[in-house]
Each structure stands twice: as structure tokens, then as C-alpha cells.
Amino acid sequence: MSNWNKRYTDxxxxxxxxxxxxxxxxxxxxxGAVGIVDPQSGSFQSxxxxxxxxxxxxxxxxxxxxxxxxxxxxxASGKASVTAxxxxxxxxxxxxLEVKWTMDKENSMASEFNISQHLAIKDLTALKDHYDWLYxxxxxxGMAHDGRIAQGxxxxxxxxxxxxxxxxxxxxEKASYTVGGSVKGMHALLGKSGPSGSxxxxxxxxxxxxxIDKHVWPSExxxxxxxxxxxxxxxxxxxxxxxxxxxxxxxxxxxxNVDSKFTKGTTYTARAELAYDTAEGRHEExxxxxxxxxxxxxxxxxxxxxxxxxxxxxxVFTNDNHDFKWAAPLSQWLTGVRNVDISGTWxxxxxxxxxxxxxx
Numbered sequence: 001m002s003n004w005n006k007r008y009t010d011x012x013x014x015x016x017x018x019x020x021x022x023x024x025x026x027x028x029x030x031x032g033a034v035g036i037v038d039p040q041s042g043s044f045q046s047x048x049x050x051x052x053x054x055x056x057x058x059x060x061x062x063x064x065x066x067x068x069x070x071x072x073x074x075x076a077s078g079k080a081s082v083t084a085x086x087x088x089x090x091x092x093x094x095x096x097l098e099v100k101w102t103m104d105k106e107n108s109m110a111s112e113f114n115i116s117q118h119l120a121i122k123d124l125t126a127l128k129d130h131y132d133w134l135y136x137x138x139x140x141x142g143m144a145h146d147g148r149i150a151q152g153x154x155x156x157x158x159x160x161x162x163x164x165x166x167x168x169x170x171x172x173e174k175a176s177y178t179v180g181g182s183v184k185g186m187h188a189l190l191g192k193s194g195p196s197g198s199x200x201x202x203x204x205x206x207x208x209x210x211x212i213d214k215h216v217w218p219s220e221x222x223x224x225x226x227x228x229x230x231x232x233x234x235x236x237x238x239x240x241x242x243x244x245x246x247x248x249x250x251x252x253x254x255x256x257n258v259d260s261k262f263t264k265g266t267t268y269t270a271r272a273e274l275a276y277d278t279a280e281g282r283h284e285e286x287x288x289x290x291x292x293x294x295x296x297x298x299x300x301x302x303x304x305x306x307x308x309x310x311x312x313x314x315x316v317f318t319n320d321n322h323d324f325k326w327a328a329p330l331s332q333w334l335t336g337v338r339n340v341d342i343s344g345t346w347x348x349x350x351x352x353x354x355x356x357x358x359x360x
Contacts, residue, residue, distance in 0.1 A: 002107050004169050004213055009042040010090070011068055011109055012232055017195075017233040017334060018246045019160070022045075023167055025215050029230040031055055031119050032155040034137055037235050041247045044233075048137050050130060051156060056122040063191030064113040064162065064231060070105035077183070077321045089344035095180035095204050099190070103170035103212075107269060113165025114201060116228050120158040124236055124245050125157055125206060131241065147241070151250050154237035161228040164189045164201030164217050170212035179203045179216075200224040239302050244330060251336035252330050254300035262292035264343040276300065276307040302330050311342055313350040319345075323351040 008021035020042045024028045028046045032053050035046040067073065076098045101110045112258070123129075127134070130191035134155070138144035143153035168177050179186070184201035186192075202224050206216065210280045218225040237247035268291060275284040278301050287295040300307070307329050313320040324340075326332050333356070 002171075002213075003167070004109075005042045006040065006204070007068075007107060007109060007169070008111065008167070011066055011111070012043070014247075015066070016232070018234055019158075019246060020038070020235060020248070021232055022230045023215065025167070025217060025229040025230060025231065029156060029159060029233050029310070031121055031156055033073070033161050034134065034154070035156075036141065036143060037237075037247070039152060044156070044235075045141075047141055050127075050133075052130075053126055054122045055119050056216075057298045058118045058120070058200050064111065064115050064160070064165065064189070066111050067101075067274045068107075070103060070108040071110045072102045073110070074100045074102070076100075089151050096183045097186045098178060098180035099186065100176055100178040101168055102176040103168070104172070104174060105272050106170055106173050108170045108175075110168045111231070112190050113162035114188060115160060115231075116163040117161040119161065119271070120234075121155070121236075124157060127243060129235060134238075149238035149240065151237050151239055151244070151247065154235055154244075154247060157236045157245075158234035158344070159230045162217070162231050163228050164225070166217075167215040167231075167353065169212055169213040175208075175210035175212050176337065177209070177212050177214060178207045178214075180205050181221075191271050239330060242303065242330060248334060248336060249328065251302065253298065253336065254302060254304060254307075254333065255337045256292065256297040256300065256340060258287075258289060258297070258311070258340045258342060260289045260291050261293040261341050261343045265345050266291040266343045267346045268342075268344045270342055271312040273310040273312065274300075274308070276304040278303055278305075300329070302336075304329055309340070311340070311352050313342075313344060314345075320350045324352075324354060 005021055005023040008023040012019050012021050029044060032050045033046050034048040034050055035044055037044050042298045135144050135149055138149045138153040142152045181203040188201040189203055203221055207222050217229050235247050237244045261272060271286055271287045271290055272295055273286045274297050289295050305328055307326045309324045311322040339355040341353045
């Protein structure tokens with residue numbers, strides 16, 4: 001069986017790399033929920049709730065729309081293929097708008113929602129004030145030992161809520177799913193009316209062709225729901241007593257990969273100098289990198305702080321230095337890795353780019 005939540009998370013991370021998906025629209029996903037995230041599936045196991053946290057609210061967008069390769073979306077106005085019974089009057093009507101998703105490939109996915117709210121814990125450092133309680137909860141489920149909380153246990157810190165929409169996935173090739181209804185109801189359902197739209201989200205019928213794994217809200221045709229459900233979330237975890245504000249998977253060590261780009265005709269010889277603090281003291285190391293070669297600084301401890309990377313391009317009379325500093329890499333590096341490209345053709349200008357920080 002396909003792991004839909006893992007596939008959904010992967011789809012979301014193509015544009016929103018810090019989020020986990022909530023494929024099944026599980027109502028347990030909410031800011032302050034405490035528990036375990038399985039990094040292989042993104043599933044969340046709730047063990048408690050922190051309610052003494054201040055939240056902030058933001059509206060990120062009125063719509064949420066993403067599709068995997070092999071999905072075709074068709075929208076037909078005034079050409080609906082069937083008639084439906086109005087649940088309020090019992091009269092047969094022809095829906096005004098029909099939307100159909102066709103998935104050519106097995107495991108193709110589509111997700112489309114009317115986003116209503118983005119809630120987040122206002123100050124993540126407040127979690128440190130609750131460390132003792134969090135440790136007790138983690139210890140009960142085997143996620144803490146000797147005063148240290150393991151990665152994967154933590155708190156849901158951000159949630160994207162939707163008032164309506166659909167999650168669809170094909171269990172076989174050439175599967176399709178169709179919903180139809182009034183223009184206003186359908187636009188509200190899929191976010192075209194905006195979060196403040198006056199129309200209620202609704203649809204008058206839904207039709208599946210072949211096997212579809214689906215999660216639709218409202219769950220039944222003709223229904224109008226006031227409740228909002230979460231479609232995605234961010235999670236804060238721990239490495240011992242150290243907070244990892246945005247945790248998207250297990251980080252075993254910090255790594256810096258310095259690559260002198262052969263494809264850019266790099267001819268300079270450079271020296272990479274690395275220094276950082278740990279509980280044992282200051283650590284320093286360096287490596288010489290000739291044009292077209294690379295150096296990997298692996299196994300940098302997770303508790304490294306005040307990390308300083310200097311790239312020195314060696315010139316005839318003067319050197320060209322490029323400096324990068326991170327106060328708390330484990331908290332700042334989403335995946336625990338930084339890829340650093342260095343380039344330059346002597347005697348021209350030199351360039352250093354941290355690929356994960358393109359706007360720096």
C-alpha cells in the first residue's frame with residue numbers, strides 16, 4: 001500500500017520545504033500538540049497538548065493547489081454531465097460548474113483547498129520553559145533518556161488550516177475524480193472566492209472513476225461545514241536539551257561540502273578554514289582545495305555553535321576572503337547540510353555561494 005502521507009509531504013516540500021503533510025486531514029494536528037513524528041511517513045502520534053502558549057495568526061493565501069506529474073485538471077462551466085438533487089429543496093438541478101481531476105499514473109496526487117488560517121506559536125523559545133514536562137511525556141513513550149529528548153519528539157508549532165477542499169491520489173492508472181455544484185459553492189470549496197468570501201463551500205455531487213484515495217471536506221455532498229481542518233504543519237523537536245525549531249527529519253551530524261566548480265572553469269587554489277565551539281572547547285581545521293576538487297567537513301557535532309567558515313582564495317600578492325557564520329547550525333540548517341560552491345578564474349573575481357542560502 002502506498003504511503004500517501006509521505007508522498008503528500010514530498011509533494012508539499014517541492015515548494016514548502018519546512019512542512020509536513022496532513023493527508024488524512026487529521027483534526028489532532030493543531031498548534032501545541034505534543035507527540036512523535038515518524039520521519040518515514042510524516043504521521044503524528046499525539047501524546048498530549050501544551051495550551052499555555054501564545055499563538056499568532058496569519059493568512060498566507062486564499063488557495064492551496066498542487067499536483068504531481070500525470071495529473072490533468074479540467075473545469076467545465078455550464079457543461080456538467082449529470083443532474084443532481086438539491087439537498088435543501090429535493091429538486092433536480094443541473095450543476096453550474098464541474099471540476100475533474102484525471103490521474104494518468106498510479107500514485108499521482110492532487111491537493112486543492114481554500115486556505116482559511118495560518119496559526120503558529122508566537123515564541124518558540126517558550127518551549128524551553130516547558131522542557132521538564134516535555135521530557136516526562138517523551139520518557140513515557142521511550143523518546144527520552146538521561147535528561148535528553150530524542151529527535152522526532154516535540155511540538156507542532158505551525159498549522160495551515162483549510163475551510164474546504166480535496167486530497168486525491170490514484171490507486172491505479174487512469175483514475176479520475178469529479179465534483180460539481182453551483183459556481184459560488186465550488187469556488188468557495190476550492191478557494192477561488194478567497195478566505196473572506198460570503199459563499200459557503202459546498203458541492204452537489206462527487207464521482208470517482210476507478211480506485212481513488214480521497215479526503216474531501218465537507219465530507220458529504222450538500223453539506224456546509226464551519227470547522228476548519230489542517231492540511232500541513234511544522235514541527236519543532238529536540239536534540240537532547242537543544243531546540244530544533246524546524247525539524248523535517250533525523251539529523252545525525254552537521255556537514256559542509258565545499259566544491260570548487262570544475263564546470264565553471266575554476267583555476268584558483270583555495271583554503272577552507274572551519275572553526276566552531278563545543279562543550280569540549282574550540283575546534284579548528286582547514287583544507288586546501290585546488291580548482292575542480294572538493295572537501296567535505298563531515299561529522300561536525302550537533303552541539304556545535306558559533307561556526308565560522310572562511311574561504312580564502314590564494315592570490316599572488318593578496319588573498320580574497322569570504323566569511324560565513326552561523327550561531328547555532330542545528331537550529332539554522334534545515335537538513336543539517338550546507339553545500340558551498342566556490343568559483344573563479346585567475347586573475348578574475350572569485351565567488352562563493354551557499355546553495356541553501358541563495359539570497360544571502
